[in-house]
Amino acid sequence: MSDASPPIVVVNPNSDEAVTQAMSAALEGFRLGGGPAIECVTFDDGPIGIMTELHVQEAALRFGQYAQTRPDAGALISACYSQPGVDLARSLTRVPVIGIQDAGVLSALARADLFGVIAVAPGSIPRHLRHLRRLGADRRLAGEVALSEPVSVAESGRGERSFGLLMEAGSRLAAMGAGAVVLGCAGMSGHRARLEAELGIVVIDPTQAAVALALAAILPGQA
Amino acid sequence: MSDASPPIVVVNPNSDEAVTQAMSAALEGFRLGGGPAIECVTFDDGPIGIMTELHVQEAALRFGQYAQTRPDAGALISACYSQPGVDLARSLTRVPVIGIQDAGVLSALARADLFGVIAVAPGSIPRHLRHLRRLGADRRLAGEVALSEPVSVAESGRGERSFGLLMEAGSRLAAMGAGAVVLGCAGMSGHRARLEAELGIVVIDPTQAAVALALAAILPGQA
Amino acid sequence: MSDASPPIVVVNPNSDEAVTQAMSAALEGFRLGGGPAIECVTFDDGPIGIMTELHVQEAALRFGQYAQTRPDAGALISACYSQPGVDLARSLTRVPVIGIQDAGVLSALARADLFGVIAVAPGSIPRHLRHLRRLGADRRLAGEVALSEPVSVAESGRGERSFGLLMEAGSRLAAMGAGAVVLGCAGMSGHRARLEAELGIVVIDPTQAAVALALAAILPGQA
Amino acid sequence: MSDASPPIVVVNPNSDEAVTQAMSAALEGFRLGGGPAIECVTFDDGPIGIMTELHVQEAALRFGQYAQTRPDAGALISACYSQPGVDLARSLTRVPVIGIQDAGVLSALARADLFGVIAVAPGSIPRHLRHLRRLGADRRLAGEVALSEPVSVAESGRGERSFGLLMEAGSRLAAMGAGAVVLGCAGMSGHRARLEAELGIVVIDPTQAAVALALAAILPGQA
Amino acid sequence: MSDASPPIVVVNPNSDEAVTQAMSAALEGFRLGGGPAIECVTFDDGPIGIMTELHVQEAALRFGQYAQTRPDAGALISACYSQPGVDLARSLTRVPVIGIQDAGVLSALARADLFGVIAVAPGSIPRHLRHLRRLGADRRLAGEVALSEPVSVAESGRGERSFGLLMEAGSRLAAMGAGAVVLGCAGMSGHRARLEAELGIVVIDPTQAAVALALAAILPGQA
Amino acid sequence: MSDASPPIVVVNPNSDEAVTQAMSAALEGFRLGGGPAIECVTFDDGPIGIMTELHVQEAALRFGQYAQTRPDAGALISACYSQPGVDLARSLTRVPVIGIQDAGVLSALARADLFGVIAVAPGSIPRHLRHLRRLGADRRLAGEVALSEPVSVAESGRGERSFGLLMEAGSRLAAMGAGAVVLGCAGMSGHRARLEAELGIVVIDPTQAAVALALAAILPGQA
Known part of the structure; x- marks a missing residue:
């Protein structure tokens, strides 16, 4: 796989950068020579934690919007257990979208x-x-x-x-x-x-x- | 991951070496730097293709026996769509066993x-x-x-x-x-x-x- | 039931006032003496029709927000067959929320x-x-x-x-x-x-x- | 809706008139101006309570027979939780039949x-x-x-x-x-x-x- | 098994004796030496065929009543595909009741x-x-x-x-x-x-x- | 049914003859005059009890092989609750095969x-x-x-x-x-x-x- 291989983009829909860091650390084992990069992204404008249905719905829209900005991704992951926006993102991009x-x-x-x-x-x-x-x-x-x-x-x-x-x-x-x-x-x-x-x-x-x-x-x- | 990292062992339960070769080629993308080796194994004493229930049952026993010889594996894959021997192997080894x-x-x-x-x-x-x-x-x-x-x-x-x-x-x-x-x-x-x-x-x-x-x-x- | 009885609020999440009018006409039979009023509401800032997943998700948020402004309602109805925002609204109000x-x-x-x-x-x-x-x-x-x-x-x-x-x-x-x-x-x-x-x-x-x-x-x- | 609008007929399949009275009282809120009348009917020849499978089966037949005498009804309700006779009545009348x-x-x-x-x-x-x-x-x-x-x-x-x-x-x-x-x-x-x-x-x-x-x-x- | 062994009673809930005869003939192979007798019963007051829901419901009551008269049976079979009265009979007798x-x-x-x-x-x-x-x-x-x-x-x-x-x-x-x-x-x-x-x-x-x-x-x- | 009527063959896939004897005794009531013989078979080369997945799988193969030797049977029963070999035997014989x-x-x-x-x-x-x-x-x-x-x-x-x-x-x-x-x-x-x-x-x-x-x-x- 060339250097230009499309990355796996893992989206933490909350704004807690520490959670994103921990997530990235837990994925270290998957960063292999010749394999895709694994980017972990924080939604700065998200809540500090996805705790309510409102958080989930807002995150869904944000994830959908973000998905449209990443046609370069190899895959997009909605990395909250409520997997906000998976259906939406699938309707907006041809990049594979996976909910955790x-x-x-x-x-x-x-x-x-x-x-x-x-x-x-x-x-x-x-x-x-x-x-x-x-x-x-x-x-x-x-x-x-x-x-x-x-x-x-x-x-x-x-x-x-x-x-x-x-x-x-x-x-x-x-x-x-x-x-x-x-x-x-x-x-x-x-x-x-x-x-x-x-x-x-x-x-x-x-x-x-x-x-x-x-x-x-x-x-x-x-x- | 060190050189001694446990390999993923993919078992083709039929004896057609050409099928195993094609399987191995299709998995080439998963052989990544620092990742586990992916071994593809042919059961020489298997039938040329798994076509019947008898083939499936015989392959199940063979896969179970083989699983016991590979405590060094990181994971064992029963690579026939009928996934012979998955339940059996799980009872015989602590290595993760996956059916395709x-x-x-x-x-x-x-x-x-x-x-x-x-x-x-x-x-x-x-x-x-x-x-x-x-x-x-x-x-x-x-x-x-x-x-x-x-x-x-x-x-x-x-x-x-x-x-x-x-x-x-x-x-x-x-x-x-x-x-x-x-x-x-x-x-x-x-x-x-x-x-x-x-x-x-x-x-x-x-x-x-x-x-x-x-x-x-x-x-x-x-x- | 007194004049002050809480109304049933039927929300058309698209902005087509003609659709709301037709909806209201179809509900005429339910407007009974002594029964609750039935209000039909158009979301002016909604799309002309709910055609895509994005429309559904946006309508969900809008419906949730609207639900919070109507604690006076007897019941809230999300009147699009995709029933946007039902789960969300239920988490935000104690008013009964029903999807069509x-x-x-x-x-x-x-x-x-x-x-x-x-x-x-x-x-x-x-x-x-x-x-x-x-x-x-x-x-x-x-x-x-x-x-x-x-x-x-x-x-x-x-x-x-x-x-x-x-x-x-x-x-x-x-x-x-x-x-x-x-x-x-x-x-x-x-x-x-x-x-x-x-x-x-x-x-x-x-x-x-x-x-x-x-x-x-x-x-x-x-x- | 005119005075001649078809009534909703709620059948209490037991013979306890007090139960029927309580049922009728609990439905008072549904008797609205311009809406259908709501009749509550007692089966005088029913048991005092539907307690056994035999009661259910006998009530089923009685409800079916009764349904045939009420082509004027707007809807027929089998108002026992075992909903005796719903399938039977549906086969005997075109009036909507609902089990509770x-x-x-x-x-x-x-x-x-x-x-x-x-x-x-x-x-x-x-x-x-x-x-x-x-x-x-x-x-x-x-x-x-x-x-x-x-x-x-x-x-x-x-x-x-x-x-x-x-x-x-x-x-x-x-x-x-x-x-x-x-x-x-x-x-x-x-x-x-x-x-x-x-x-x-x-x-x-x-x-x-x-x-x-x-x-x-x-x-x-x-x- | 002695001569007094309890019989299997097969109930044809329609009144067509010819159907009962055919049924009995088809069960001939199950009449074995030392095994239970197999009685086939016609409901003379049943319809000529169970064709409607009303037939099914009437047959259910009749089967339940009949079941109470046969405590001597080894088993009771409701021999119409709609198996009228199986639940009812089970509530009225301890004899095993089977629907076809x-x-x-x-x-x-x-x-x-x-x-x-x-x-x-x-x-x-x-x-x-x-x-x-x-x-x-x-x-x-x-x-x-x-x-x-x-x-x-x-x-x-x-x-x-x-x-x-x-x-x-x-x-x-x-x-x-x-x-x-x-x-x-x-x-x-x-x-x-x-x-x-x-x-x-x-x-x-x-x-x-x-x-x-x-x-x-x-x-x-x-x- | 003539003397030559095909027998029901009940296979105990373990090698404990006492279990087979008890099984045969429990089936005594089914041995009726004119009915099929009921043979109970022990797999001498089976384990003393079917306790593990390996026992089940080995018994499956053995049952399949045995099924091919009994085209004379009227029915074959795999008499272990794990019912080893039912699918396999069905693929190898036209005799009815039943799992317990x-x-x-x-x-x-x-x-x-x-x-x-x-x-x-x-x-x-x-x-x-x-x-x-x-x-x-x-x-x-x-x-x-x-x-x-x-x-x-x-x-x-x-x-x-x-x-x-x-x-x-x-x-x-x-x-x-x-x-x-x-x-x-x-x-x-x-x-x-x-x-x-x-x-x-x-x-x-x-x-x-x-x-x-x-x-x-x-x-x-x-x-």
């Missing part, structure tokens, strides 16, 4: 019979379930559980407190029959590998899963 | 609302539908169609005749509402990029999709 | 075993199917067909040409087993009664269905 | 993502689940719970004891994720508004929901 | 991936589909087709004309992917074996299937 | 609205759930529970300890709404009748259910 909830859940289905989801907060669960129905994946859901204490998006991927909460949630999902756990927020990437090792079942970071699907969309184009 | 039908179909779901499948021969369709029910993806199937003339697995990925047959099948699926088409055989990879360009909708090669999922399973482990 | 696709399809399920949908244009069908999956109603869909010639939203509810196209589509759905037909656009109301009479099966206008559900949400509150 | 379980559940789906049902007694739950499967709504059921103490149909809609039992059941359903609760018996109407206010989520009385759907079937016919 | 639609369809699922149904007349298809949804078997239905010419229930099981119509319908179902065909009427038994031989796929008579399930319910009780 | 999980679950669906499954060990549950999804029966599953203490296959069908464990599991399933319980292992037959009597709900032995379906496949062939 889709990618995370579908990757889990390829690795185990039943999967579970860890939500940052209970309020997100109904929105996630609604999306799983649309996705058609609800029949394989072992369950979804929220962290038992409030954690910010930025905090969710580092530190012992959030790791402990993730272990607690993951253990409950394993007991419910989950063979794979999807991290239900883009900010938890930093704990993925350790969580997988300690839980003993597959743990999937949805942003990493989306980048892998983006690679599949781009790389074979060389042939 | 799962990977192809799930990747299609991440790219479009409805998907279609192109089968090499009509006889495979009931077996595929049965697997889609188990996978839980049947509700999003626009349809599955077989090539309208007999084509060998090896021939299915090269030459104008097989390309024409793929175009005909793909066009029918697009008319049935498919937004993405999965190539229902490991041998069709060679036509993927051109078919996608000419059909104007996403075309997914299941082996490439499986390798992408394998990358996701391996690469983040570095963090 | 939901209302139309669910009313059809209460009247017949299988239902069909008439779309104004083929391009809307994938978006509708996606919503039916989320709604969980896809298992009872006999089929969805588009008008066989282009018709504007405004034109779709009046005149012999559009009536003929509706009859053609409705007849095809009846042949596919539909016992009820949902008009897949807010603009077709004017043809409902005649179409039902001539087809001989139930025909449902989604805006009328939504107003009926709104009445149920408001009226019992008097008790 | 259908109406209640479908209205709930138009108001929230997941719904719950409160049953008067545990013995009804299997019959309800069976109907939800037929209806295709089972995928959106958060759960169904019965009142924890025996309550007669007549008593279920008035008094503090039954209200307390409804609050207990409704709270459990809210904790199971229900965004709307359907009262699983025609007799509970009297508690609807207060229950909705105290639970803080949508509460749907199925008879009111059915009358609203009947209005939608009748009123637009004026146009 | 359930038995036929479920037996087909045990023999092939996808099944088809042959209806005597198109009018029955919506009723059958509704039941398949309740049964949860709709996802494996390849299709249902009606005989292309009117045939009486009695005639449907004998003679070349009805055999030809069955062959035509069965061939269409095979082309739609059915690996097993269920005869959608109790009267077609006489053609089963020949149809299976000529079609080359499994053909299931629902009454025979129900008797087999009844044997399973009775015989192991001896142990 | 299919037969047990489908028979339960013909007897009650919701069913439950008792597994010998927790490790089998994911494999069973996967099969139920493929079967399309997952929507009617009340639940599956494993015996709370380890029991060998041979021991699972006799003695007070295993009976007590079955009662405990069955009671939990009844509390979860199951109207019928399927014994999730071929070895539990000996407890079926007593368990049904003490639990008060239907209990189904899958091997007996499979033999009944085999009778239905064979006996009508006489007509």
Whole structure:
């Protein structure tokens, strides 16, 4: 792949640059010689975290507008678990567009019979379930559980407190029959590998899963 | 990633070395600097093509036995659309095991609302539908169609005749509402990029999709 | 119910005042003595018709914003078949919020075993199917067909040409087993009664269905 | 609508005139100037309550026979949650026929993502689940719970004891994720508004929901 | 099994004694030494054929009443494809009660991936589909087709004309992917074996299937 | 049926002759005068119990090979709950092939609205759930529970300890709404009748259910 190969553009729709930095660090392993660049973008005019339906809808429009400015991209990733703007962006560009909830859940289905989801907060669960129905994946859901204490998006991927909460949630999902756990927020990437090792079942970071699907969309184009 | 990074092992369960060669060529784009090696393996004692349920069952046992000999692998891929031995291998090794039908179909779901499948021969369709029910993806199937003339697995990925047959099948699926088409055989990879360009909708090669999922399973482990 | 009873607010998210007028006329039968007023609102800054995903997303935000300005309403109806902003508005107001696709399809399920949908244009069908999956109603869909010639939203509810196209589509759905037909656009109301009479099966206008559900949400509150 | 406008006929298939009176009172809000009359009918030869499958089957026949005597009706409602005779009556009359379980559940789906049902007694739950499967709504059921103490149909809609039992059941359903609760018996109407206010989520009385759907079937016919 | 072993009672809910005779003949193979007697009963006061919803509902009550008079039975079979009264009878007796639609369809699922149904007349298809949804078997239905010419229930099981119509319908179902065909009427038994031989796929008579399930319910009780 | 009538061949794919003997005893009631012989076969080269995926896969091949040696059979039954080799055998012989999980679950669906499954060990549950999804029966599953203490296959069908464990599991399933319980292992037959009597709900032995379906496949062939 030449230097001019189209990059994978990962959009963090919130304005927290620290979240984008953590995301970029978690994707370091995918930056390979000869492979596409992986750009991580922050929406400076976004909210500090995507917490409400209003945030999701505003981010959707912003993502759609941004998608039109990046015809040079090899793939565009909406890197919030609510994956704002995926349908919209698909209608506005021919560049492949991938949502991280889709990618995370579908990757889990390829690795185990039943999967579970860890939500940052209970309020997100109904929105996630609604999306799983649309996705058609609800029949394989072992369950979804929220962290038992409030954690910010930025905090969710580092530190012992959030790791402990993730272990607690993951253990409950394993007991419910989950063979794979999807991290239900883009900010938890930093704990993925350790969580997988300690839980003993597959743990999937949805942003990493989306980048892998983006690679599949781009790389074979060389042939 | 160091030189000793664990390889992705792609197993062609038939004994046709030419099919393995074509598969390996179609995966060339995934061999990236610093990334895992991608080994393509032929089962010399397999049949020349996986055509029958007996072939599938025999290949399953062979794949399970082989999986036990490769604890060094980063991921194991059962690279026949019937994905023989995936359940078995998962019970015998802790190495991630991925089937290409799962990977192809799930990747299609991440790219479009409805998907279609192109089968090499009509006889495979009931077996595929049965697997889609188990996978839980049947509700999003626009349809599955077989090539309208007999084509060998090896021939299915090269030459104008097989390309024409793929175009005909793909066009029918697009008319049935498919937004993405999965190539229902490991041998069709060679036509993927051109078919996608000419059909104007996403075309997914299941082996490439499986390798992408394998990358996701391996690469983040570095963090 | 007193004069001050809260009104049902029906929002036409496009800027075509003629469409709003037709909608209001089709709801005349629901304006009953002692019942709530039924206001029909045009979004002056909306597009002339909701034709694209971008229109839908922009209308969603506008509907959400508008919802916050109407705490006095008894119910809010998103009166475009793509029902922009229903989830968003629900998160921003305690006033009942109803989408016309939901209302139309669910009313059809209460009247017949299988239902069909008439779309104004083929391009809307994938978006509708996606919503039916989320709604969980896809298992009872006999089929969805588009008008066989282009018709504007405004034109779709009046005149012999559009009536003929509706009859053609409705007849095809009846042949596919539909016992009820949902008009897949807010603009077709004017043809409902005649179409039902001539087809001989139930025909449902989604805006009328939504107003009926709104009445149920408001009226019992008097008790 | 003229004086001769066809009435909505609500059939209480049990012989408890007090239940019919309460039903009629709960529908008072729907009796609007210029709108259809709403007649509530008691089946004098019915059982005092529809408690068994035999009651349901006998009521079905009675409802079918009655339907044939009311070609003058604008709509016929089978106002027992088991909705006896809906299929039968549809085969015998062209008047719209609506069952209250259908109406209640479908209205709930138009108001929230997941719904719950409160049953008067545990013995009804299997019959309800069976109907939800037929209806295709089972995928959106958060759960169904019965009142924890025996309550007669007549008593279920008035008094503090039954209200307390409804609050207990409704709270459990809210904790199971229900965004709307359907009262699983025609007799509970009297508690609807207060229950909705105290639970803080949508509460749907199925008879009111059915009358609203009947209005939608009748009123637009004026146009 | 002693002479006093409880009989399997097969109820033909129509009053056509010739249909009962044909049914009894088709069950001859199940009358085995030491096994239960198989009684075939005609409802003299039933209609000459179960053709309408009213017939079905009346037969349901009659079957329920009859069930209470046969506590001596080993199993009771409602031998009309609409299986009138199965739910009712189950609430009135502890004797196992089996419906022939359930038995036929479920037996087909045990023999092939996808099944088809042959209806005597198109009018029955919506009723059958509704039941398949309740049964949860709709996802494996390849299709249902009606005989292309009117045939009486009695005639449907004998003679070349009805055999030809069955062959035509069965061939269409095979082309739609059915690996097993269920005869959608109790009267077609006489053609089963020949149809299976000529079609080359499994053909299931629902009454025979129900008797087999009844044997399973009775015989192991001896142990 | 003549002496030369084709036998039902029930294959115990493990090598424990005692299990085969118990199976044969539990089928004694099905050996009727004039009916087919019921042969129970042990795979001497099988494992002592089918405990792992590898056992299942090896048994599948063995069952397929055996099926080819028995063109004289009237029906072949794969009598392990994992039903190894059913798909394979169907591709190799025209003799009807029946799996006991299919037969047990489908028979339960013909007897009650919701069913439950008792597994010998927790490790089998994911494999069973996967099969139920493929079967399309997952929507009617009340639940599956494993015996709370380890029991060998041979021991699972006799003695007070295993009976007590079955009662405990069955009671939990009844509390979860199951109207019928399927014994999730071929070895539990000996407890079926007593368990049904003490639990008060239907209990189904899958091997007996499979033999009944085999009778239905064979006996009508006489007509």
